[in-house]
Amino acid sequence: MAALSFVHHYQPAASPGAPTLLLLHGTGGNEQDLLPLAAELLPGAGVLSPRGKVLEQGMARFFRRLSEGVFDLEDLRLRTAELADFVTAAAEHFQFDRTRVIAVGFSNGANIAGSLLLLRSEILHRAVLFRAMVPLVPAPLPSIPRTPVLVSNGRVDPIVQVEETERLVALLRAAGAEVTLVWQQAGHQLVQADLVRAREWLAAPEPS
Numbered sequence: 001m002a003a004l005s006f007v008h009h010y011q012p013a014a015s016p017g018a019p020t021l022l023l024l025h026g027t028g029g030n031e032q033d034l035l036p037l038a039a040e041l042l043p044g045a046g047v048l049s050p051r052g053k054v055l056e057q058g059m060a061r062f063f064r065r066l067s068e069g070v071f072d073l074e075d076l077r078l079r080t081a082e083l084a085d086f087v088t089a090a091a092e093h094f095q096f097d098r099t100r101v102i103a104v105g106f107s108n109g110a111n112i113a114g115s116l117l118l119l120r121s122e123i124l125h126r127a128v129l130f131r132a133m134v135p136l137v138p139a140p141l142p143s144i145p146r147t148p149v150l151v152s153n154g155r156v157d158p159i160v161q162v163e164e165t166e167r168l169v170a171l172l173r174a175a176g177a178e179v180t181l182v183w184q185q186a187g188h189q190l191v192q193a194d195l196v197r198a199r200e201w202l203a204a205p206e207p208s
Ligand code: MLT
Pocket: 026, 027, 065, 068, 069, 107, 108, 109, 111, 159
């Protein structure tokens, strides 16, 4: 099927109606990377884990960048649309509930998840963004319908500065998302506290 054009791993949820985690790996990762994380974050959830199609010196990514932290915005828009269409097609193909898709992204994966929120918010029910940056600033600002978003970033991240995180949170809030910001005493790599906090956040009742 042409629309399922991403290499991906799919695992159905343990029970019908459970959410599906859309796992989005970091630069140089693949569709296997975040599987252990998913099992810890929300046991029993379904998993849809695509591999980024862009290759940067052999490393898979979800969109092109011109240099560290400088994104090719045209490519980002195209890849965001392509990923959104893939999720929609996968929901139909695998028969999971497309209204209960939760993005879990790390670094480059968190950035395309942020872009999905800003450009195709209907795709995501909630999002967990680890070490995320501002992907792009759409004009006019879209209206994200109260989507809960957890941003879990590191205070001493050499790639994502504190101001960058603050800009991202302000942008998502201005668009209407319900953002919870969690700071970790960490750099760009995930630490155990990221998982603990994200698990708690995912287990909390959703705002009605
Ligand atoms: C990365 O290494 O992936 C960057 O920090 C984030 C990005 O390029 O999207």
